[in-house]
Structure formats: C-alpha cells, structure tokens
Amino acid sequence: MKMLNVNQISPIKGYTLFLNKTEEWVTTVLQNVLPFKKFDLESIQGKMNFLRTNLNIDIDAKISFVHYPCCARCGKEIETHENINFTAHLAPLHEDERSKKHHKEDELELTRDDLDFCFYENDSIDLESLLNDEIALELKYNYYCQDSEKCQLIQTNNPHITLNDTVDPRWAPLKKLKMN
Numbered sequence: 287m288k289m290l291n292v293n294q295i296s297p298i299k300g301y302t303l304f305l306n307k308t309e310e311w312v313t314t315v316l317q318n319v320l321p322f323k324k325f326d327l328e329s330i331q332g333k334m335n336f337l338r339t340n341l342n343i344d345i346d347a348k349i350s351f352v353h354y355p356c357c358a359r360c361g362k363e364i365e366t367h368e369n370i371n372f373t374a375h376l377a378p379l380h381e382d383e384r385s386k387k388h389h390k391e392d393e394l395e396l397t398r399d400d401l402d403f404c405f406y407e408n409d410s411i412d413l414e415s416l417l418n419d420e421i422a423l424e425l426k427y428n429y430y431c432q433d434s435e436k437c438q439l440i441q442t443n444n445p446h447i448t449l450n451d452t453v454d455p456r457w458a459p460l461k462k463l464k465m466n
Contacts, residue, residue: 325353
C-alpha cells in the first residue's frame with residue numbers, strides 16, 4: 287500500500303509524484319484494475335501534483351498507458367491508448383469532534399459514507415486506492431473495433447450458441463399488431 291504523509295507536501299511548493307513503470311505500486315494498481323487484460327508497462331506515464339492549503343489537499347493528476355482489451359463484438363485484441371485526468375479534494379477526517387458537537391435527537395449525523403467527498407486519516411493519503419478508483423471509474427466497460435463493417439461476431443463450435451436470422455415463432459403474433 288502506497289501512502290503519502292501530508293507533511294511531505296510543502297504548503298508553498300506542493301509535491302509532485304511521477305507515475306511510471308519503475309513505481310511498483312502503479313503497476314500493481316493497473317494489474318488490479320485490468321486483471322484479464324494485458325497492458326504495456328513501457329507506456330505508463332503520468333504525475334500527481336499535490337497542493338496543500340492548511341490541512342486540505344488538492345490533487346491534480348494524469349496517467350496514460352496502453353492496454354489491449356478484446357473487442358466486445360469479435361474478440362480481437364485492440365490497442366487502446368488511455369489518457370486519464372482527474373482531480374480530488376481531500377480533507378482530514380475528524381469524526382470524534384463532529385460527533386461530540388451534534389447530540390440533538392432531531393438532527394441526523396453525517397458520516398464519511400454519507401458524503402461525496404474524500405478524506406484522509408492519520409495524516410496519510412492512500413495513493414493506491416485513490417488511483418485505483420479514478421482509473422476504474424474512467425475506463426470503458428466494452429471496447430469495439432474501429433471498423434464495425436469488418437468486425438464480425440466469431441462463430442464458435444459451441445452447439446448452444448446459434449448465429450442465425452430466423453425469427454422465434456413465439457413472436458409471430460406481435461407482427462400482426464399495428465402501431466397507430
């Protein structure tokens with residue numbers, strides 16, 4: 287787990303962390319996000335810039351890499367260049383202080399799970415989970431070949447998979463219905 291201590295971030299200069307194949311935690315994140323897809327280790331490039339204002343941290347990051355997902359239609363590998371840019375805003379988590387202040391029966395207490403905001407605990411930022419989440423949210427679910435005319439569904443020898451244009455006879459009564 288790659289952690290960054292908040293005290294390493296200069297309030298004046300900030301902190302820059304370069305992302306490439308030599309950073310083992312970056313390749314681990316990519317292997318976790320793309321478990322069944324291969325990717326090019328040499329193509330990993332990026333950086334994370336951290337700015338600190340008091341205890342709040344602003345992150346501006348970008349990472350690019352090449353991976354080879356399979357086309358969802360024909361199953362061929364496609365070379366895909368990903369460029370992922372993201373920003374994040376983090377604040378320290380002070381649950382003890384917040385729970386002491388709010389003890390009214392009418393009022394609901396918000397917890398970390400209720401808020402759409404990032405927090406860090408114990409002056410440490412978990413970089414692996416942050417990068418993992420941002421990459422996973424940015425990647426497409428399905429990839430397709432660029433030339434859809436040449437991309438054909440692969441016919442398999444599986445008897446349970448049929449590729450034909452015949453109409454199921456159960457749908458025949460629906461063809462008789464007319465739309466007004």
